[in-house]
Amino acid sequence: MAAVKKSVSVKDVARLAGVSEQTVSRTVHDSPSVRPETKERVRAAMRELGYRPNFAGRSLRRGKFKTVGVAMFNITGTGNLDRMEGFAAAADKHGYAITLTKVDGHPYTLESASSRMSALPVDGMVVIMNRMPADFGTFEPLPGMQTVLVTMLEHPLCSTVDNDQFDCSRQVVEYLLERGHMTVHFISCPERSLSGMRREEGWRETLRAHGIEFPQLVRGDWTAQSGYAAGQALADDPTCTAIYASNDAMAYGCIRGLESRGKCVPQDVSVVGVDDSLGDIVPDCRLTTVRFDNKRVGMWAVDKIAGAEGVEPGVEHMLFPGVLVEGDTVRDVR
Amino acid sequence: MAAVKKSVSVKDVARLAGVSEQTVSRTVHDSPSVRPETKERVRAAMRELGYRPNFAGRSLRRGKFKTVGVAMFNITGTGNLDRMEGFAAAADKHGYAITLTKVDGHPYTLESASSRMSALPVDGMVVIMNRMPADFGTFEPLPGMQTVLVTMLEHPLCSTVDNDQFDCSRQVVEYLLERGHMTVHFISCPERSLSGMRREEGWRETLRAHGIEFPQLVRGDWTAQSGYAAGQALADDPTCTAIYASNDAMAYGCIRGLESRGKCVPQDVSVVGVDDSLGDIVPDCRLTTVRFDNKRVGMWAVDKIAGAEGVEPGVEHMLFPGVLVEGDTVRDVR
DNA sequence: TTGCACAATGGCAACGTTAACATTTGGGCG
DNA sequence: CGCCCAAATGTTAACGTTGCCATTGTGCAA
Numbered sequence: 015m016a017a018v019k020k021s022v023s024v025k026d027v028a029r030l031a032g033v034s035e036q037t038v039s040r041t042v043h044d045s046p047s048v049r050p051e052t053k054e055r056v057r058a059a060m061r062e063l064g065y066r067p068n069f070a071g072r073s074l075r076r077g078k079f080k081t082v083g084v085a086m087f088n089i090t091g092t093g094n095l096d097r098m099e100g101f102a103a104a105a106d107k108h109g110y111a112i113t114l115t116k117v118d119g120h121p122y123t124l125e126s127a128s129s130r131m132s133a134l135p136v137d138g139m140v141v142i143m144n145r146m147p148a149d150f151g152t153f154e155p156l157p158g159m160q161t162v163l164v165t166m167l168e169h170p171l172c173s174t175v176d177n178d179q180f181d182c183s184r185q186v187v188e189y190l191l192e193r194g195h196m197t198v199h200f201i202s203c204p205e206r207s208l209s210g211m212r213r214e215e216g217w218r219e220t221l222r223a224h225g226i227e228f229p230q231l232v233r234g235d236w237t238a239q240s241g242y243a244a245g246q247a248l249a250d251d252p253t254c255t256a257i258y259a260s261n262d263a264m265a266y267g268c269i270r271g272l273e274s275r276g277k278c279v280p281q282d283v284s285v286v287g288v289d290d291s292l293g294d295i296v297p298d299c300r301l302t303t304v305r306f307d308n309k310r311v312g313m314w315a316v317d318k319i320a321g322a323e324g325v326e327p328g329v330e331h332m333l334f335p336g337v338l339v340e341g342d343t344v345r346d347v348r
Numbered sequence: 349m350a351a352v353k354k355s356v357s358v359k360d361v362a363r364l365a366g367v368s369e370q371t372v373s374r375t376v377h378d379s380p381s382v383r384p385e386t387k388e389r390v391r392a393a394m395r396e397l398g399y400r401p402n403f404a405g406r407s408l409r410r411g412k413f414k415t416v417g418v419a420m421f422n423i424t425g426t427g428n429l430d431r432m433e434g435f436a437a438a439a440d441k442h443g444y445a446i447t448l449t450k451v452d453g454h455p456y457t458l459e460s461a462s463s464r465m466s467a468l469p470v471d472g473m474v475v476i477m478n479r480m481p482a483d484f485g486t487f488e489p490l491p492g493m494q495t496v497l498v499t500m501l502e503h504p505l506c507s508t509v510d511n512d513q514f515d516c517s518r519q520v521v522e523y524l525l526e527r528g529h530m531t532v533h534f535i536s537c538p539e540r541s542l543s544g545m546r547r548e549e550g551w552r553e554t555l556r557a558h559g560i561e562f563p564q565l566v567r568g569d570w571t572a573q574s575g576y577a578a579g580q581a582l583a584d585d586p587t588c589t590a591i592y593a594s595n596d597a598m599a600y601g602c603i604r605g606l607e608s609r610g611k612c613v614p615q616d617v618s619v620v621g622v623d624d625s626l627g628d629i630v631p632d633c634r635l636t637t638v639r640f641d642n643k644r645v646g647m648w649a650v651d652k653i654a655g656a657e658g659v660e661p662g663v664e665h666m667l668f669p670g671v672l673v674e675g676d677t678v679r680d681v682r
Numbered sequence: 683t684t685g686c687a688c689a690a691t692g693g694c695a696a697c698g699t700t701a702a703c704a705t706t707t708g709g710g711c712g
Numbered sequence: 713c714g715c716c717c718a719a720a721t722g723t724t725a726a727c728g729t730t731g732c733c734a735t736t737g738t739g740c741a742a
Contacts, residue, residue: 021411021492023728034692039730047690064491069469070413071728073404074697077355079469081447089433098432099423102450111468113415114446116436134445135403135413135469157398158355238631267631274632295629297572297601298608357698368722373700381720405698408727 022063023071031059042067073135081111082319083136085127087119088144092261092289093308097142097164100312108320122146124153124163132156138319140164145206160322162315166212168331175314177306178333179209183216185338186258186286186304191224194348195256195284200231201244201268203260213260213288229253234260238267245271248283255283255347262287262303266296269343280345290339300341310334356397357405365393376401407469415445416653417470419461421453422478426595426623427642431476431498434646442654456480458487458497466490472653474498479540494656496649500546502665509648511640512667513543517550519672520592520620520638525558528682529590529618534565535578535602537594547594547622563587568594572601579605582617589617589681596621596637600630603677614679624673634675644668 024038031038033056040048041056048056059065073079084101086094098112105112113136117127124147131139138160146167147153154171155161161172168174190198200217203210214231221228232247234240241264248254249272259265265287269279279285279299290305314332358372365372367390374382375390382390393399407413418435420428432446439446447470451461458481465473472494480501481487488505489495495506502508524532534551537544548565555562566581568574575598582588583606593599599621603613613619613633624639648666 021728024730025728035728036693036730037691040691043730049690052690066466066490068408068728069467070404070407071697072730073469074402074408074699074727075729075731077697079404081469084448086436089436090429095424095429098448099450102420102423102448106450112448114418114432114436114448116433116440132400133403135407135415156400237628239628242631263629266629270631292629294571294573295597295600295626297576297604355698358700359698369698370700370723371721374721377700383720386720402698405727406700408697408729409699409701411727 021068022065023068024065026063027056027059027065030063031056079135079137080109080320081113081136082316083113083115083131083134083139085115085117085131085139085141087117087122087127087142089116091142091144092291093306094142096308097312100309100314101140101316103309104313104316105320108316110316110320112316119145121148123149125149128153128156128159128161132159138162138322140315140319143167144208146208160319162318164311164315165208166333167208169329171329173318173328173330173332175311175318175332176334177209177308177311178335179212180216180219181333182288182304182306182336183213183258184220185336186288187217187220187224189338190256190258190284190286190344191226193284193344193346197221197226197229197253197256199229199248199251199254199257201234201241201257201259201264202231203234203236203264205233210260217258234264236261236263238263238270240264241267242271242274244268245273246275248272249275249277256344257283257285259285259287262289262291262301265301265303265343266292266299269299269301280343284344284347286344288336299343302341302344303339304336305339306336307334355402356399357402358399360397361390361393361399364397365390413469413471414443414654415447415470416650417447417449417465417468417473419449419451419465419473419475421451421456421461421476423450425476425478426625427640428476430642431646434643434648435474435650437643438647438650439654442650444650444654446650453479455482457483459483462487462490462493462495466493472496472656474649474653477501478542480542494653496652498645498649499542500667501542503663505663507652507662507664507666509645509652509666510668511543511642511645512669513546514550514553515667516622516638516640516670517547517592518554519670520622521551521554521558523672524590524592524618524620524678525560527618527678527680531555531560531563531587531590533563533582533585533588533591535568535575535591535593535598536565537568537570537598539567544594551592568598570595570597572597572604574598575601576605576608578602579607580609582606583609583611590678591617591619593619593621596623596625596635599635599637599677600626600633603633603635614677618678618681620678622670633677636675636678637673638670639673640670641668 024035027038028035041053101112127141140162143165163172163174166176187198202214232244245268287303290303358369361372362369375387435446461475474496477499497506497508500510521532536548566578579602621635621637624637
């Protein structure tokens with residue numbers, strides 16, 4: 015019952031099995047040039063000693079870590095869990111691991127994420143950008159460290175990937191226009207949100223493209239309470255027959271706000287949200303919304319790094335469109 | 349503009365600065381026994397060459413990785429984001445990194461998590477247990493790999509930490525009894541959930557301790573829809589004045605279900621949930637619920653590993669109580 | 683029998699870092 | 713002037729792994 019003093023190395027296994035260290039190494043990698051019975055003897059020795067290959071020695075020798083670093087300024091954020099699911103799935107596929115780091119956002123710069131990662135055992139890094147970093151234009155990725163940014167903004171030196179928020183708004187607005195609504199009101203979000211701003215642009219541009227004056231938007235703060243207030247405010251506007259909210263919480267709040275003023279959804283007003291996040295939480299309404307595949311975004315990012323394997327990777331920019339999910343909150347008024 | 353062929357090492361820096369490799373190493377660690385002007389010269393050389401210390405070499409030498417592995421069977425799960433926040437915060441504090449791994453749950457065993465981790469550069473591991481692993485009783489952590497399980501079940505060889513779900517139910521039931529309710533009805537969850545089952549036990553035992561026969565429970569499935577159905581069913585039961593739901597979504601669904609049958613909350617029936625997850629999503633009710641500090645749970649787990657630093661760590665079991673948050677959904681009937 | 687190809691295995695060095703020990707230098711003090 | 717101490721720096725070796733090349737053994741064609 016003596017405690018294990020040191021970790022067992024190939025040397026120990028080699029001694030016990032009566033072979034050279036090299037043969038042990040070859041057995042670990044299942045090389046065809048080791049006789050089956052030798053392999054078995056080595057394997058038995060490994061089992062007996064509880065050998066497990068040392069990651070540091072291996073990486074040092076190989077010059078690769080088989081690990082992707084993920085830098086986040088905020089761990090808690092819509093979709094992060096799904097993105098991580100994607101990171102982990104893609105990493106798994108390539109035999110890679112994921113190293114997670116929270117980066118201090120003061121100041122909010124790519125440089126701080128990059129320097130944080132540089133000391134870690136990673137072959138490449140993914141940065142989740144929620145806001146606009148101060149050095150976005152001037153940032154240069156570390157040499158030899160493939161860098162992928164999760165954002166809609168294209169960067170000249172780093173690959174980028176994200177959900178297409180502009181297209182999301184286009185889909186929603188056109189969906190409502192096709193169903194006979196003369197215009198679409200919009201409940202927006204705080205101006206610091208990159209994705210929220212892009213949604214706002216999409217709403218504005220799509221209406222403009224259809225030759226429709228866009229109404230005054232209502233600025234919310236992502237919460238149902240702000241949506242509720244917006245709903246009450248819009249309830250008195252007779253031109254308002256369709257509302258597009260920048261997330262589902264505000265959309266749901268808006269519905270309740272409208273109801274509190276005697277308006278029914280979808281009979282009087284149609285409402286559409288974004289995120290498909292209400293699923294199991296709200297019992298009495300199937301909200302029409304847009305579903306994003308954040309897992310796919312995460313997978314793409316890690317694939318880009320782990321899939322490269324030595325080949326010089328080009329800079330690429332990828333946007334995945336969301337899918338409009340039809341619920342019960344939109345009425346066709348044609 | 350020639351590409352960097354190899355990574356720069358201490359040797360390169362030493363040569364450029366005209367000092368020994370050891371002096372470079374000492375400068376990296378800001379040792380006091382290097383003259384300031386020498387340090388500056390070395391630092392200049394590091395900057396010029398873009399030197400960053402190699403993690404593999406360092407770990408190999410030190411025999412430590414300064415990294416904690418986190419194994420999850422399901423990445424997506426209530427509270428995981430907050431727990432990760434905690435992992436990252438504690439890791440940061442100790443100068444550690446977090447390596448995230450999704451473990452295939454077929455079969456759902458601690459052994460599979462452990463062997464997955466053994467090949468990664470980690471000094472210790474945390475396993476998030478949502479369900480009961482088949483080998484919980486027989487599992488032995490890898491020698492030299494400090495293992496912490498996030499679960500309420502105590503393990504003889506591994507430290508454990510979690511929210512105290514039993515105490516959560518005790519708090520809720522006693523809170524309702526103190527306010528004059530004769531009994532507390534319960535909306536439960538699928539039987540495979542460990543934490544859900546523990547909440548159920550807490551409800552049952554606390555009522556028993558107060559000498560109250562516990563009513564038939566209603567089994568839900570975590571969704572608001574199931575809570576809605578439960579609410580409708582309980583609306584017709586005249587003995588039902590207080591309902592405790594195993595999560596907030598079911599509690600909210602229950603409220604709507606009661607309303608659909610003409611019962612008002614809290615005038616006719618009091619409702620309490622668990623998780624404090626409705627905050628920004630539901631506009632029109634401040635649900636009385638229990639808030640857990642999952643971040644603290646995550647921090648404790650990583651602290652236990654990263655804080656040990658060589659000292660032989662004992663097996664410890666920690667449960668953090670939740671906090672009952674008073675909303676507007678409970679009526680005092682005394 | 684000799685030569686040769688090929689299968690199986692071993693020896694050696696190097697990856698980058700740093701702990702431990704060794705050496706040099708300068709200065710203070712008897 | 714010589715001695716000793718401390719500060720500053722250098723030298724060596726080792727952490728565990730694996731690529732490269734060398735060595736040994738075996739069977740087969742010439």
